[in-house]
Amino acid sequence: MRPISLLAKLFVVVISLTAPSAVFANTPEQLYQTCIACHGEQGQGNSAVNAPAIAGQHAWYTTRQLQNFISGVRGAHEKDVLGKQMKAMTSQLEPNKDVPVLADYIATLPGKVAKQEISGDLMNGSRYYQAKCGACHGGKAEGNKSFHAPRLAGQDVSYLQRQMKNFVEGVRGSHAEDKLGKQMAMMAKIVSDKELSDIIFYISQQQ
Structure with missing residues (x-):
């Protein structure tokens, strides 16, 4: 049984090393992969899933908000359903390592929100x-x-x-x-x- 047990352990290690986790992401593009599904490839956002546009946002602001989600300063209120979802998505980011790199990358994205129908004075x-x-x-x-x-x-x-x-x-x-x-x-x-x-x-x- 020992060879099988060892093989199983090695399989777990390999899978964990290749998982699309922020922990193992080396580049800004890799870090951003977890954001694309909601915020879009160019950071243009998607109102259908309540995801704001993040492209071109100042890196210092994005950094603070991501760190707030990670620490629970934001997204912890019982009525903040969408905030809780975002907080969960940031759980694998390293606050002082991954976040600034990701924020700098987002600031360079060219995406724009889709044309919006809105009226006002x-x-x-x-x-x-x-x-x-x-x-x-x-x-x-x-x-x-x-x-x-x-x-x-x-x-x-x-x-x-x-x-x-x-x-x-x-x-x-x-x-x-x-x-x-x-x-x-x-x-x-x-x-x-x-x-x-x-x-x-x-x-x-x-x-």
Whole structure:
């Protein structure tokens, strides 16, 4: 029985070494393989599976969010069903090794979201956005590292709507260690539904 047992052990080792796990991924492209099914080959996102666009997002922001998922700062709330799914997907990433490499790669992706049908008042949206969002996220929603604010331009509108709702309801930004999320949750609560509709319309027009 010993030869069979040894063969079985060797088989397990070989399979584990060839499994498509982030633990054994050596290149950014290999790390990104686990993201493609939802976020697309070019990071364009897929609203059908509630996956946001990630292409071109600032690496420092993507790094922080992935590390938050890994640590449980994000995706741990009982009502955050989609966040829990994302948290599970990040479980095999090394926070300080894989994450920065993956984030840098995502920042280079050229993907764009599919054309979105959305209506709103562009003039009001611009006014509301500049008054309540622009100081942190930039005048054209390009993001601002100094304020830890991500790029919003080019994002799927359904994702923006969902995250604002999550911030308002405490699904996101309520973790004790999520200081930046708490700030965003506070800002989200001073935006009315009508203002949000026009703000998101304005953002959708930025590239």
